[in-house]
Amino acid sequence: MTKNLRVKSGRFIDETYRVSFRFNGKTFYGFKGDTLASALLANNIHLVGRSFKYHRPRGIMTAGSEEPNAIVQLHKNSSRTEPNVRATEIEIYEGLEASSQNCWPSVNFDIGGINNFLSPFLPAGFYYKTFMWPASFWEKYEYFIRKSAGLGKSPTEPDPDIYEHKYIHCDVLVIGAGISGIIAAKTAAKNGLKTLLVDEKPYLGGSTIYQNSEHFKINNQTSSSWIEKEINEIKRIKNLEIKTRTSVAAFHGYNYLLARENLTDHLPLEQRNDNTRQRLLKIRAKKVISATGALERPLIFDNNDRPGILLSSAIEKYANLFGVACGEKNILFTNNDSAYETAISLFKKGINVETIIDNREEIDSKLIKEAEKNNIKIYKGYTVVNTSGYKRINKISIMQLSKDGQKVVGSKKTITCDCLGVSGGWTPAVHLFTQSGGKLKFRDEDQVFIPNIYPSDQISIGSCNGDFTLDEILLNIPKVLKEFLNVKKTDYENLEVHSSFNKSKRNIWLLPSDKIFGKTKSFVDYQNDATAKDIKLALREGFRSIEHVKRYTTTGMGTDQGKLGNMHALGIISETANSKMGELGTTTFRPPYTPLTFGTIVGRNVGEYFDVFRKTPIHEWHVQNKAEFENVGQWKRAWYYPKDGESMHEAVQRESKAARDSAGILDASTLGKIDIQGTDASEFLNRVYTNAWSKLAIGKCRYGLMLNEDGMVYDDGVTTRLDENHYIMTTTTGGAANVLGKLEDYLQTEWPELDVYLTSVTDHYATVSVCGPNSKKIVSQIIPDLDFSDENFPHMSFKNTKIGKIKCRIMRISFTGEHSYEINVQANFGKSVWEKCIEAGKEFNITPYGTETMHLLRAEKGFIIVGQDTDATMTPIDLQMEWIVSKKKYDFIGKRSLYRSDTIKEDRKQLVGLLTENPDEVLEEGAQIIADINQTPIEMLGHVTSSYYSPNLKKSIALGVVRGGKNMMGQKLIIPMENKKINVTVADPIFLDKENKRLNA
Amino acid sequence: MFVINCPYCGEREQSEFKAGGEAHLVRPKQPTELSDDEWAEYLFMRKNIKGIQFERWVHTHGCRKWFNMVRDTSNDKIKAIYKMGEKPPTK
């Protein structure tokens, strides 16, 4: 088990720098530059996890971000632990700690493995079919499912790392730094374009960087030494920015892309300090060049998922980059020339390859000849029909393919091995292209989807565009780049290219077996355990759309989005359903291309930076006076001011009583304030409010109700006429921005002929509201020069005056029903005016109150709160506010809708007061209202919208909306609660001082 | 996310804008003379076209100005942008 499979040094390994790490509790060693996967393979460990459904042992399959199996849990720490990390991507560092996921109690003995033996009973759609019925059993099933399945554990404590977002604007973004990307980036940058080149790997050069053989040459140098020179050159170009370890997650419309830049994940923990861990790049590129390469396809045969079965290209990469042999007795299985490239690479490194199984019968290329020269036994026209070895492959059985490739013929031969490399050809990595809205076309000759229609200014080049060989790449790219970037020449013309790669391929989506099909387990999606059999079952059960088959079988629905097997799934569907691949379409690849951490997504927007919050100029006073705060939109509003350990209820009762008995003071600065000026200002108000405004005298205030065009109440507030053509409108705190937006909309688009200008002045003024029978005494003390008599300064009027040297607007208006004043001053004087009022009010026990008391006081008076007592279905008539709807005005917003057949119905929900039989019983807001508890089903008549215990009336009061409530005055209704029913009587919504005597008290 | 060329400010990110539905719906001058059906036609009925659509946008987090846009809703390509009151392009 702890054999060392490190061979001659790998290109990216620093053998002088040994790194220790732990995997499943055991210590291992690797070298700096290793990925977790390469280090495990060097220790001869293939088994790293269990599959999702059958809990079959699974090993490392790839050497890149497409890995379906080798996903691990990183760190033990409860705040940094991270699930679903691909062992093939994470670079090891001193102290790395990883463990297998989806296995219990351990990867070597996993109880869920029993599902593997039960698998005949776990076909496609099993979960849908079984666990959905009966519904009441779901709780029991869920426990079982969650216990035995699951992809890792999430951290239980906050993430201590720092993340950030960065915007990048560039002329050209090149995705992928393989040979195609490097050529593109250099061409763009050398022509003066601001260029960004990104690659998900820590190094540049893609697979060309280790393509060090006589068979692939450019200008008489091996392709690896040629690309190395190119890399050295591009690093010196000033207007070319290169970002490695940067994975493009999403490609949206208008060339807007998101990429994750990994900054510290490869460093030993103690070197990370407080540096930013990951950065989300928000890239807006004028042009995008995708050079994302291609993914090698696996082959689909019976038991093709055992640990020790890898992609052939991955075996080559582990040997060349990391100096690791994936096995001691290697066999390759292929339908194309790629495996021979691997064989030659391995041979050079001294790694033994005994046998190659090739689907193709008649084949001939330089690569094959060289393989044969090295005494590798080649079985032409053969296929693997089965494998064995539970936790590691130990044998394969092969048979000859029939001429049509549909059956196997002849006798079975068994060969021992400890590693099998498979190559089913290549699939262009078109994921980002399709995310951007690009349309693909199917190329029949080699059965690949390639980009066809580009939705934005972008292009795909190299193998992601279906150019797989070195000569094709170097022939096509310069031509394409010249046109796309509109440049005259590139450095890459007339190159002498030599490639021995023969493009022939024998594509068989599902390889035949000697067993009957129903007994085979040929995996198409390794992570989600979807087999060829599942796909055929879905088709037999009538599913036709590829999107439906995907969901029914869960093919491609894992964290890897089925990067390896989706093509085979399509192939099997097309063969079974007898339809053409090109016509089937593909499933949609969705962002992110590889999973992102939540940290990257939120960046710095955590904790107090999660959202902006707005504070009034008096905020500090509320904090010092121990106010509890309430969020109203983005505002922090004082909610109530508990004294000496008071509960909220106690504080609110005290505040409410004080306001009516003597004096209260409220910070009303958050109310929306819109300054309205222009010669048509009065006409404008006439059109936007339901009541008439033309005759409002200068210096007077008026309450207004604003509707939507559908007749429903939208906002309310008091507007004051400051001058002939000058008004100040107040809106609700939450509605301010929307009201301004709506008014601007009408002004700009419906009534551009009106001479009216709107300016939001909400933040420019602080508003101090003093109410109660002693309010006049208090306010007149701080403004001694003003005549406060009812004759000079009556209710609903306004004065321009001064407090000391501070200019102020003072309105005598009331939201509590008490005699009260609203003082508006320039925001920076707000706190001092507030403190002056408090000082002057001391002898009258002036009591600061918050929003809760404000709500209670207005409810006593039956004043509505838009958004609490109304939703978007209440007309003024429903609110019993006919008095505010002008009959004379020809038109206003929403007028026509007030007599639509629907809005004039008698049995609409209407606002009423509700009094409980027991005056101490306070209703719950939101509680349903019914008439007859014995009815089945019970008709819901409405619900409670506001409810309080009134200390001034010494009883419980509530507002509610009730179907036909207007005509139910005095009627008994029922509020059914969980354990009781509460009897209520429909009442007038105005509970206190209906005659408005207190306003002038 | 689109890049929108505000006729007053120039190219800005879509996140600065809000869409305001179908363009060139004229609020009836005399709503009171309309039948319920005629008023409902103005109030509720929208075309919601797949393809070339004329719509209203506002530069909320910018100049606060409304303008019109011609957009192909099938691929989100912006075909034209013009100010309120200007005639829509014919092609």
Ligand SMILES: [Zn+2]
């Ligand atoms: Zn603008």
